[in-house]
Amino acid sequence: MTQDVKTIIGEIFNEIADGLEKGRYGEKVRIGITTIGSEHGIEEVVRGAEMAASNMVGLDVVLIGPSPGTELEAINPGDCERDIHSEMERLLDEGYIHGCVTMHYNFPLGVSTVGRVITPGRGREMIISTTTGASSSHRAEGMVRNAIYGIAVAKALGKKEPTLGILNVDGAKQVERVLNRLKEGGYPINFATSVRKDGGCVMRGNDLLAGVPDVMVMDTLTGNLMMKIFSAFTTGGSYEALGYGYGPGIGKGFNRIIGIISRASGAPVIANAIKFMAEMKKGNLLDIKEKEISLAEKAGLERLLKELKEETAGGTAEVKVPPKKPVTEEITGIDILELDNAVRLLWKEGIYAETGMGCAGPVILTAPEDNERARLILRDYIGK
């Protein structure tokens, strides 16, 4: 048996021993939280962290930043936000913490956060997908991706076939059509049905208040509004008392568990947000979301989204491209950021040309017979 397998077995025996002694078993999950930036002061964050640590089995909480008067583990790289964030990222990348909660984080393009609230009607929990960031600059495309991300979070929380509803906002009908086509293509979606008589999976206000679907899909701006309303309607907005915060950032290839809370989040929401990230780690969010995304891609996601965008895009007045012909003559020395304008100018003049970036910098390629005229037309683009 190789050395590694032995060490793994050793770890498991240790866990069993812990379980026997401390009466709780299971892998330790360690979640970090940055302590500065809250409108209610650092103490509120520390209190929230302590609440989370005490009421969840097998959870260690690590405070990152100044954290006065706590026996929780604390790492203090000073009180500059940039240092705290890079410390958080370092701990995450080295695997010391499995996930973390913070108030502000600029996710890469295409990553948005999936929130979780408690609905007032019957106290049911509901996923709001999504709440910050942007899965795409195109509205309807963003909502389709949000549906996949919301399902991933619900599955990571243990729901085998989470029900999905689309909030009746601008673009809901298109999103419904694309999701149905995706389902036909083989991506399983369990659509919820509205409590309203006319049913269907496009959800109304009642469905919001009653928390009808497990996952409620909407655009990020609406999602952001919903988070504030559901978490602070009892306090008037300045103190978020209910729910689990804006949730983990999700996007293809984004492999970190980073949960977002607001500067107005109170200790109960901070505690729940930490618990939420721990559940995401235990529920294996990162693997599930990659599986969901590739499953959706196999069912034709990218093609459906392309059609969706073409359908809605008016498109700027594209210059008509002259008939294609072989191009072998290079024009070099044009500033790389001007290349597109330069080629469009040639197209306008009826000269077919292509841009390229081979092994000698940016080039415009024309047919030999057009090269002379093309150089003339582009004379003030070509660097002297």
Place this chain on the structure above:
Amino acid sequence: MSFPVIKGARYTLAHVPDILLYHGTTQSVDRKKNPNSDYLKKLPGHLRSFEDAVAYPPNQVYIGNLLPDDLNNIPKPWYENRVRDASRYGKFGEIIPEDEFYGLMKIADTFELVYLERGFTEELKARFKDNELLSEKEIARLSSGSDIDEIDRLVKEHIAEPLFLAGKLVGCVKRAHDIDENLSAHVILENLATKASSIITLKKLIKDLDIEAGEIDYIIETSEEACGDMNQRGGGNFAKAIGEIAGCINATGCDIRGFCAGPTHGLINAAALVETGIFKNVVVLGGGAVAKLGMNGKDHVAKGMPALEDVLGGFAVLVSQNDGKNPVIRTDLIGKHNVGSGSSPQAVMQAIVADPLEKAGLKIPDVDKFSVEMQTPEITEPAGAGNVPLANYKMIAALAVKRGELDRQEMPDFVEKHGMPGFAPTQGHVPSGVPFIGFAKDMILEGRIKRAMIIGKGSLFLGRMTNLFDGVSFIMEPNTGKVEDKAGISKEEIKTMIAEALRELAQKLQ
């Protein structure tokens, strides 16, 4: 599966002004069209001495005596600001004078096609005696040399191409067939030059990385030459021919072609061969291109500059199994420009820079240094092609801005910090990404950078088989230090095994 590592890289330059004058395509094409052109008359006056070439700042960077960023503090033009008491020997390699290079071509010749004059051969034998890279056996391959009259006759009857040294005939390269142009004297000369350039670089790699030549089990050659005959023009296998002379008795290999993107394609293949355990030590190498010598000579002469394209560039990189120390190749984050990716520069950069980073949840500024086409700017600018590395860096910065990963005003700072001045000769595949690998390895080991991206790009239209462009990339990162075993079993599976064993045990105790 643990990632393969880059054990090391070595680089050589051969300063060959006479080969430039007589065999570079710009010159030979001009000579055919009009032999006494003004350019051909002026060119000899613009050829540099060996000392000038050695002291040329970019050349000192290429062999590792200066860092690429040091060029920022050397005033321009660099050819007028020589490095004081520069040495031909550097941390990563050396600069070879033309007479020694002719000796290397003779050593590389296995079909007696290279003739060197008798006296010149004796001089070389004396010179090579204390050359630490060449063994007795190799020096003996110089054999006794030939009569100058025989050489003169072969050249006059157009059976051989001449080899001059400061204008004096010292040898020739014979054709290998009387009518097959793929075996013409000119093609044989080009192929032997690239072979010799690779051999000396590979021997330098083997000596410096204290690895036995016999431990290398595969060689991938990635120049842009074609060796073959009229029935198989690109038949190939420079790799094995080079391994033979360098004493790699346990290696075979093959040639990978991709225009300028060849080397990066080669490194990706090497990484795959090592990670899967098919081979343990794979060398990816490439020699210089005679054809490109003096490529922009007309512009250099017209602008009163020395002919700066007077060196043949060579490189060799050793890719080996994870040793827990050297930087790894992230084989899970390979960038590639696909047939459907579109050929605009944005599409090319998206495919080979942004997509792999996205896979890892990384942003463009998370890569500390990008190595793109690293041609020395003062070679290409007078010819109107601009500053090629800078154009690449501006494109990468623009892409980062578009993706919201960089503010617009940070672009100049990004270009300087994440890019570097070009320092490689315009030798096609040679400047394309690989020149920075030696520096990247050291900077990663010293903790000065965390992540470098090596990018190779190619202009495929030149071969008229496709109009598509091409590009591939990989990322080098620090070694995590632990060599993961190929334990296929996951922790979950082991847990269930133990749980079952405990239940069986419990059963027995009932």
